[in-house]
Amino acid sequence: MSVADRIIVPLDVPSTAQAIALMEQLPQVSFWKVGLELFVHSGGEILTLLKSRQKRVFLDLKFHDIPNTVAAACRSVAGWEVDLLTIHATVGKTGLKAAHTALQAQSPKTQLIAVTLLTSISARQLALELKVPLELPEYTLQMALLAQESGLSGVVCSPQEVATLRRVCGEDLLLVCPGVRPTWADAGDQKRTLTPVEAVTAGADYLVMGRPITATSDPGTAFERICEELTAIQS
Numbered sequence: 001m002s003v004a005d006r007i008i009v010p011l012d013v014p015s016t017a018q019a020i021a022l023m024e025q026l027p028q029v030s031f032w033k034v035g036l037e038l039f040v041h042s043g044g045e046i047l048t049l050l051k052s053r054q055k056r057v058f059l060d061l062k063f064h065d066i067p068n069t070v071a072a073a074c075r076s077v078a079g080w081e082v083d084l085l086t087i088h089a090t091v092g093k094t095g096l097k098a099a100h101t102a103l104q105a106q107s108p109k110t111q112l113i114a115v116t117l118l119t120s121i122s123a124r125q126l127a128l129e130l131k132v133p134l135e136l137p138e139y140t141l142q143m144a145l146l147a148q149e150s151g152l153s154g155v156v157c158s159p160q161e162v163a164t165l166r167r168v169c170g171e172d173l174l175l176v177c178p179g180v181r182p183t184w185a186d187a188g189d190q191k192r193t194l195t196p197v198e199a200v201t202a203g204a205d206y207l208v209m210g211r212p213i214t215a216t217s218d219p220g221t222a223f224e225r226i227c228e229e230l231t232a233i234q235s
C-alpha cells in the first residue's frame with residue numbers, strides 16, 4: 001500500500017456540493033470518510049457518488065445503542081457496501097457481536113471497527129468526568145480486546161495507544177488512528193496526538209487526518225507534504 005493510500009481524509013462538510021469541491025481539490029486521495037455532519041445531510045447520495053468515483057469509503061456513524069438496534073442499523077448500512085463502519089466499543093460484547101454478525105451476513109467486505117475512546121478525551125477527563133477508574137492506556141486496551149473478542153476487524157484508537165495495541169492484539173487487528181497531527185498543524189480539540197510518522201512507526205494501519213489538510217489554503221500541498229514525511233521513513 002502506498003503512503004497516500006494509508007491516509008483517510010474526512011469529508012467534514014455540511015453538503016454534497018462542498019464534499020465534491022473538496023474531493024476535486026484532492027484527486028490523489030483514495031480513501032474518504034463520511035461522518036455524521038455530511039451523512040445526516042446527504043444520506044446515501046454521497047456514498048453512491050464516492051463509489052462511482054472508485055473511492056474507498058469509511059462510513060463513520062459511531063453506532064451506540066442496544067444490541068437489537070445496532071444490528072438493525074448494520075443491516076441498513078449493508079447495502080452501501082462501504083469499506084469501514086464505526087461502532088462504539090462501549091455498546092458491550094453482546095451489541096458488538098450482534099452488529100458484527102448482522103453486517104457479516106449481508107456485507108462481508110465491510111469491516112466493522114470499534115471506537116476505543118475518542119481522541120478528544122484526555123486521561124484527566126476519563127477519570128474526572130467519565131469516572132472510569134482504570135488508567136487510560138489500560139482502559140483503551142480493554143476496549144480493543146473487547147472488540148477483538150467480539151469478532152470485529154479493528155479499532156479506532158489514538159496514535160498514542162497504537163504501539164501497545166499492536167503488541168498485545170497482534171498484527172491482524174486493524175488500527176485506524178485519528179488524532180494525528182504533523183508538527184506544523186494545530187491540535188485543535190484533539191487531546192491524544194502523535195505525528196503521522198510516529199503513528200505509522202508505532203504500527204498504525206490508517207491515519208484519519210482532516211483539518212491539517214482540509215483547513216489549509218492549499219489542501220493538495222498539505223497532503224503531499226504529509227506523504228513526503230511518510231515516504232522518508234519507508235525508504
Ligand SMILES: O=C(O)c1cc(=O)[nH]c(=O)n1[C@@H]1O[C@H](COP(=O)(O)O)[C@@H](O)[C@H]1O
Pocket residue numbers: 010012035060062086115117118119120156178179180188190208209210211212
Ligand atoms: O471515528 C473517528 O473517525 C474519530 C474517532 C476519534 O476518536 N476521534 C476522531 O477525531 N475521529 C474523527 O476523525 C476526524 C479527525 O479530524 P481532524 O481532527 O480534523 O483531523 C474527525 O472526522 C472525527 O470525527
